[in-house]
Amino acid sequence: MAISITGFGGEIPRVEARLLANSAAQVARTVKLEDGSITPLRVPTLAKALSSTALTIFLDGDDWLTWSAVVSVVPAPIAEDRLYVTGNGAPKVIAAGVTYPLAVPAPSRALVASIQTGTPDPELSSTILYTYTWVTTLDEESEPAPLSNALLWSEGLNVVLSGFALPPAGRPIDRMRIYRSQTSALGETLLYLIKERAVSASGFTDLAGENDIQEQLPSLDYNAPPANLSGLVPMPNGMMAAFVGKKLYFCEPYRPHAWPEKYILTMDYEIVGLGVFGSAVAVMTRGQPYIVAGTAPDTMSMEKLEVNLPCVSARGIVDLGYSIAYPSPEGLVVINTSGAQLVSRNLITRDQWQRLKPASFVASVHSGRYVTSYTPISGPPATLVIDLSGEQPFITHADAHATAMYYDIETSRLFYAEGLEILEWDALTAAPDMCTWRSKIFALAGHVNFSCFLADVEQIAGATTLSFTARIIADGRQVASVQTVNQVARLPSGFLARNWEIEVESNAKVTAIALAFSPTELSA
Structure with a gap:
């Protein structure tokens, strides 16, 4: 009766060592186990040396970005040269290598509107309002300023606007957009763009007949992201999701700087983190998890998993x-x-x-x-x-012990930070590492003495030498150490044992191992 092992598997800690399947392991270390063989992982490969410990790493093109804090980094849905970051202070955007606060400041003071000359026709007059927004060099538009005073106006009259404010430092704001209200026949009043100009504190005159209405104000319901927004994840259709406490936030599609409060969903428990599959967000909490699904932020539905x-x-x-x-x-x-x-x-x-x-x-x-x-x-x-x-x-x-990990989806490569290095896991060009695989305990019906051992072994490309050792363990004691491969090796005699194990340490590919009473039995 031989002990023959092929189709090697990994550890199943829940099962006692004697009760494991014949191909399962007590120990499987630095080993792949992808094709039924014992194949070692490759030696970790240096990708970048670091000057300090990193808790977050991100590969941006050919450049490694690192943080000493735990952050979430997401590429922009609208431009290749932008990244969005949450978790280390207020949310940020990195554009062309420059970091800015993600929140776009909005004007806080209302405009003052007045008729330049003349008097409104009482029979043709209507009430109009004005506001304005700031626009960054990244084409991000702020929330609007408070509405101006209501002004009675009729066609043919010029309106003078004053009270424009200059934006604060910290964001590259280079334009402002001026909006004027218009009331429809159904009585609905909306704000429409009439002029875009460079940032200026000087007044503006809305000349009669020269500033036709254009698109509707898009940022009326925009809100700046909360300063403690965390856990940013990308979603389909230009959306992003993040959270604060129990609240789940969604950005305006393709507008990562805008996080309207009208889209907030509230969980029963504090949120720990988020994950995305398909068009759904998995919301992991300190209690029960949730699935939030939908194709637009105003149509997301929430399901608590029991x-x-x-x-x-x-x-x-x-x-x-x-x-x-x-x-x-x-x-x-x-x-x-x-x-x-x-x-x-x-x-x-x-x-x-x-x-x-x-x-x-x-x-x-x-x-x-x-x-x-x-x-x-x-x-x-x-x-x-x-x-x-x-x-x-x-x-x-x-x-390995990683302080940070990064999976590059484009190349299917895993990188991790350990100490002052970023290393690639199982890099294709690296030499094979040494691995260890230990079998289950084969508890036999009686006490026996196996006389020979055979291992089928192949050298792996990239290895300068083939290293292989099999340790034969009987009743908990090592009785033999075998370095012979692909031919029968004799084992010591003079003892009997009931419980047998085989431990392999190798940098080669092992496809089969066996213990037997005779060479003939191994060749059967």
Whole structure:
């Protein structure tokens, strides 16, 4: 009776070592396990040296941006050279490498309107109002100034406007737009653009017949983003979402500087973080999660998911492409169109999960897997990889400890900050690392002595040498160390054991390992 292992799998901590499936592992470290073989991850590759520890990293073209604080960074839906940032003080926009406050200040003083000369015709007169806005070099328009005094006016009369204010420093505001009201036959009064001019405190004369009405004032309901807006995420149709406390905010489509309060949705619990899949926002809270779905900010509908699975780490929220994953006190949760599921239920116990201290998670995605660095209750920091793609989820480990992670969706590459370096995870051009894989405990019916061992091993491209060691463990004691590959190796005799394990340490690809009583049995 031989012990033969192929189709290698990862760790399933919930299951006792003797009860694992034959291909499962007690230990799977620095290993991929993507194709059924034991294949090591590649050595981390330096992408950038840092001068200080980074808690957020972002690849902007060829340049790495770093922050010493935890922030959310989102590319603009309207221009390639802009980024939007929340979480480190007031929200900001980075345009062409220059950082500005995201909020566009609005004029606070109303204009004064007066007839230049003449008297309104009492039979043809109407009441008109004026306002104005400031416009930045990024074509962002502010909220309007308070409405001017109501002015009785009739056609043919010029109106003089005074009281224009200059904008404060801090935002590149170069224009102002002047609006005049018009009342329809149905009695609806709206404001329409009549003139755009350079920023100036000088007065303006609305000359009769020269300033026809143009588009309607778009920013009447705009509001500046709150100073403590956090958790920014991009959405389809030019929208963005973020939050403050229990309130979920949406920006005006394609206007990331405008966050109308009329779009606010309020949760029952304080929001921890957000994730987007399809046209829906997964809202992770300190209580039950929510799904908010819609194609425009004024049509978003909110559904509370009836599961008691709070989120314990905003930095542990990951977009898996088809769903959003996050750490709860019970385990890893995935939210998608089917709701919220505790996907780690059959993989790891609550106590085992709690010992990882999920509140410390800093996570991202790689090859469809959930990758997270953590600082456990006891022991050194490390990295955990959870594979959810197969029928049986499994775990692998690595020694890396990231303070920040960044997944480059364009190239499917994962980067992480560790110490004073940004490193690429499993870079294609790097040499293979050393990995460790340890089998289950094979508990046999009786005490036996296996006499030979065989490992099928292939050297990996990029490795200068092939390194392989198999440790044979019998009843908890190492009885042999084998470096021979692709041929039968003899094992020591003179003892009997009931419980057998095999531990492999290698920088090569291992496709099969086996213990047997004779070479003939291995070749069968």
